Amino acid sequence: MSGKLTGTSAVMLYLITAGMMAFVLCPIVLIVIISFSDGYFVSFPPTGFTTSWYVSVFQNAEFTGALLFSFVLAVGTTLLSLLLGVPAAFAIVRGNFPGRALCKGLLLSPLIFPVLITGLALLQLFSSYGWSTVKLNLLIAHTVVTSPYVIRTVLTSLELVNPALEEAARTLGATRWQTFRRVIFPQIAPGIASGAIFCFMVSFDNYPVSMWLADSANTPVPVVLYRQIGTVFDPSVATMSSIIIGLSAVVVLALDRMVGLRRAMAM
Amino acid sequence: MKVAGSETDKLPGPPGTGAGDALGGWLHRQVVGSPNWMILPLLVFLAVFFFMPAIKLMLFSVMTQDPQGRIGTPLTLAHYVRFFQVPLYTDVLWTTIRISIITSVIAAILAYPVAIVLVRGNIMVTRIVTLIIIAPLAVSVVVRAYGWQLILGNGPTGLLNYVLLHLGLISEPLALLFSPVAVVVGSLHIFFPMMVLPLASALGKIDPNLEQAGRTLGAPAWKVFLRITLPLSMPGLVAGVTLVFSLSAGAYVIPALIGGPSSQMLGNMVEQQIIAVYDWPFGATIATILVLIVLAINALSMRLMGGRRIRENQK
Amino acid sequence: MTKLILNRRRFLHASAAATLATLYFYTAASAQDRVLQVGVYNSAQGGLIKKEVLPAFEKEFGCKVLTTEGATLANIASLRATRDNPVYSVMSMDDVGFPQAKGEGLIEELPMDEIPNLANVYPRYLFEENYGVGFAVSIAGLFINPQMSKPIESYAEIFEPKYARKMMLNTPKNTQSVLMLIVASALATGKSLQEAQYMTDEGWTRLADLKPNVLTIYDGEAQVMMVAQGQATVGGIEYSKAIYPHTRKGIPLDMTYPKEGAFTGINGIALVKGAPQRELGLAWIDRLLSPEVQKMLAEATLSAPTVKGVEFSDDSLKYLAYPEARMDELNLFTPDWNYIIPRRAEWLEKYNQTFAG
Numbered sequence: 001m002s003g004k005l006t007g008t009s010a011v012m013l014y015l016i017t018a019g020m021m022a023f024v025l026c027p028i029v030l031i032v033i034i035s036f037s038d039g040y041f042v043s044f045p046p047t048g049f050t051t052s053w054y055v056s057v058f059q060n061a062e063f064t065g066a067l068l069f070s071f072v073l074a075v076g077t078t079l080l081s082l083l084l085g086v087p088a089a090f091a092i093v094r095g096n097f098p099g100r101a102l103c104k105g106l107l108l109s110p111l112i113f114p115v116l117i118t119g120l121a122l123l124q125l126f127s128s129y130g131w132s133t134v135k136l137n138l139l140i141a142h143t144v145v146t147s148p149y150v151i152r153t154v155l156t157s158l159e160l161v162n163p164a165l166e167e168a169a170r171t172l173g174a175t176r177w178q179t180f181r182r183v184i185f186p187q188i189a190p191g192i193a194s195g196a197i198f199c200f201m202v203s204f205d206n207y208p209v210s211m212w213l214a215d216s217a218n219t220p221v222p223v224v225l226y227r228q229i230g231t232v233f234d235p236s237v238a239t240m241s242s243i244i245i246g247l248s249a250v251v252v253l254a255l256d257r258m259v260g261l262r263r264a265m266a267m
Numbered sequence: 268m269k270v271a272g273s274e275t276d277k278l279p280g281p282p283g284t285g286a287g288d289a290l291g292g293w294l295h296r297q298v299v300g301s302p303n304w305m306i307l308p309l310l311v312f313l314a315v316f317f318f319m320p321a322i323k324l325m326l327f328s329v330m331t332q333d334p335q336g337r338i339g340t341p342l343t344l345a346h347y348v349r350f351f352q353v354p355l356y357t358d359v360l361w362t363t364i365r366i367s368i369i370t371s372v373i374a375a376i377l378a379y380p381v382a383i384v385l386v387r388g389n390i391m392v393t394r395i396v397t398l399i400i401i402a403p404l405a406v407s408v409v410v411r412a413y414g415w416q417l418i419l420g421n422g423p424t425g426l427l428n429y430v431l432l433h434l435g436l437i438s439e440p441l442a443l444l445f446s447p448v449a450v451v452v453g454s455l456h457i458f459f460p461m462m463v464l465p466l467a468s469a470l471g472k473i474d475p476n477l478e479q480a481g482r483t484l485g486a487p488a489w490k491v492f493l494r495i496t497l498p499l500s501m502p503g504l505v506a507g508v509t510l511v512f513s514l515s516a517g518a519y520v521i522p523a524l525i526g527g528p529s530s531q532m533l534g535n536m537v538e539q540q541i542i543a544v545y546d547w548p549f550g551a552t553i554a555t556i557l558v559l560i561v562l563a564i565n566a567l568s569m570r571l572m573g574g575r576r577i578r579e580n581q582k
Numbered sequence: 583m584t585k586l587i588l589n590r591r592r593f594l595h596a597s598a599a600a601t602l603a604t605l606y607f608y609t610a611a612s613a614q615d616r617v618l619q620v621g622v623y624n625s626a627q628g629g630l631i632k633k634e635v636l637p638a639f640e641k642e643f644g645c646k647v648l649t650t651e652g653a654t655l656a657n658i659a660s661l662r663a664t665r666d667n668p669v670y671s672v673m674s675m676d677d678v679g680f681p682q683a684k685g686e687g688l689i690e691e692l693p694m695d696e697i698p699n700l701a702n703v704y705p706r707y708l709f710e711e712n713y714g715v716g717f718a719v720s721i722a723g724l725f726i727n728p729q730m731s732k733p734i735e736s737y738a739e740i741f742e743p744k745y746a747r748k749m750m751l752n753t754p755k756n757t758q759s760v761l762m763l764i765v766a767s768a769l770a771t772g773k774s775l776q777e778a779q780y781m782t783d784e785g786w787t788r789l790a791d792l793k794p795n796v797l798t799i800y801d802g803e804a805q806v807m808m809v810a811q812g813q814a815t816v817g818g819i820e821y822s823k824a825i826y827p828h829t830r831k832g833i834p835l836d837m838t839y840p841k842e843g844a845f846t847g848i849n850g851i852a853l854v855k856g857a858p859q860r861e862l863g864l865a866w867i868d869r870l871l872s873p874e875v876q877k878m879l880a881e882a883t884l885s886a887p888t889v890k891g892v893e894f895s896d897d898s899l900k901y902l903a904y905p906e907a908r909m910d911e912l913n914l915f916t917p918d919w920n921y922i923i924p925r926r927a928e929w930l931e932k933y934n935q936t937f938a939g
Binding site: 023030088092103110121122147221241244251 | 304308313321327380395396401413418424426429456517547554558565
């Protein structure tokens, strides 16, 4: 599919694309640059060069605590989403009950529902039952938001599983478990992996759900950052943001190494 | 995918024990045999923690709240009447719809070239473009909104103003931040990948020979695009527009951080009603209206796509 | 094709480790026994309390103190949300909040004998029959960038076209917005602030004239720095505690008090009704009113203490409405909150309506 772009229209296309790439990267690069400036407040062009914001940010227990909190929350959310999502995806593809299309739609529906409102609905649910274990509430809420990603990626990869391979394995005397372990699982592993990474990313970055449910003892990192933007005007906010950008880059690279970005996004 | 699969397949697994095999057999029967029940855990989970709370929240919009903050009967439509009678809320409704439409249209126009490059460009270029398009998705909206605060900053110390002033294009710093334009720019940045990806996937399914044929027959590039590429990529376009519209309409962080008083959206009104005013029924009313808009646009898009498929089948 | 480095064994190991870590996370918290939850302001002052007051308090009382940050309305909303199952012991709110929180049965009377430092508080800072106590007093007025603007003589100036899109307006969610409405009413009617506060109908029309000048409605205290940066020229109404600490550091930011008058901005705290860890909560209130903390807060945020007998250097004192006699000299105006509270929700909506769209 390569080499199809030629002539002036190709130049135009490349130019527009280059412009859009600059547009997409600009705020992110700028944040990283600002995080090294040593002014009393954020301004452009940055003044001086210092790494002292990084030192102070890593000494800020509120921020490091939130990083750890968000990390564990994202891991828990991912596990719970996989635990609930992978079997459900199996049921949709391999099951034979009526209304499977409807069920698929229902399981994917949190994707189109405004996330802010999902959070509000859960706030109302948790407070009306007096559920004050904020960690658990956040875990549940994040899983509601992330589980459709598992459904989507695992469904896509399950639909591509080649039944001929399965049959061949059975014919050659593999047990059912072996067939699953050696034939089916490897084929859906990329789907599970990209579903897992999406869950992690979506949970780690989530603000609109956490803003309703977080409290002072349980604060995910986007909530801390949002609050910092409102109360601090020095480059430390840019530093915190840069650290989050760095972590996101690691996650994206992991996705690329494990599954391949193009394929992951097609799922 | 199969290549990857066969690769892992060669990796040795631990030898199976008897108990493991028994468990495996059971698991496998459940997995491969009759997995209908396996949908239940997630379905129940979502019923309890998504469908029911969402429905209950929407029911709040026809209930009343007593001075102690308890919500119940009598049922009333007064909140909806208030929403549509008070200019503030209808204004915010229009702002929300307007910003979402403008964002999706601009995103669609700009996404075509990028998606075409992504599908037809050379290997190195597509790899880089993919990385740049996808990587920001992993960065929190809060961070990206903050980045736009720095770029659009109103004084001479905002990046854009600084650049424009130094290029001599303007003599006074522009007031860019806290305007609907800022919200559109920020939303475009956040949701652009959601337009490019479905579009690229639809474009990838078009047989390049069709376009080639068009060009060989002497049609100019724009005509090939209008007659062949555009109609055939319609499913991707509709999916992208729907997604970008739904996400922009439900935004909170972007208007809160870079939108001014004239670019607040429905989500911000919901937050204000719940947090500052503590008026749950009215907050629920605004939320319900937001949800209905998003559902309507999704239903419309499904109809469009469905209609298309039926028409294609009739041919 | 990308190489797949994920294999089943690695996958299982990773899942097991992740499960263990998650389980640890969900059980570890219960190890802490005494937890005190208090509200602080979402401002520099709140950060200061977390940094300077909280660690020593935790150490001394062998407990964990968790803070939630918000302004008056959000804090009262938190109390309402936890009414049946109180989580917070002490909540911060401006003086405007006390009558409302008391009326709704969210807070209880401060026991004078269990909070020794209450005895040092100037009586004017005890509110609603001891249901709330102030702990920091700011002066509320406008703020400017002194490099770009002369002090504002009259509030009428900020309505002039020369400030088009140059003004930062405080969010209607904050108490300060009410003060702005009273100012607009005073300008519209030509009456004093005292009389104008009951005549807000005229004020709204006048306030609407401000719209072309409003660059943004801000709700983060840090955004006052936009005036220092030159993104805007004037802002308000704001408490001096948000401005003076920057002024003293030489940042181009200063308060200005137009002739129509300035307001008090009183940050206070209240004991939550049915507070868990009541003893610790009382100790926390006592701590905030102790001479040491009062002096520290006053010097760092340049807001006045509410207790007698704190000594300051002249450099700090010039920013403070302290001691009490100076407070009277400044002739600061405190609105009739009982008149305003029932109208607050409606005003919030009207505020939005005036400046949105």
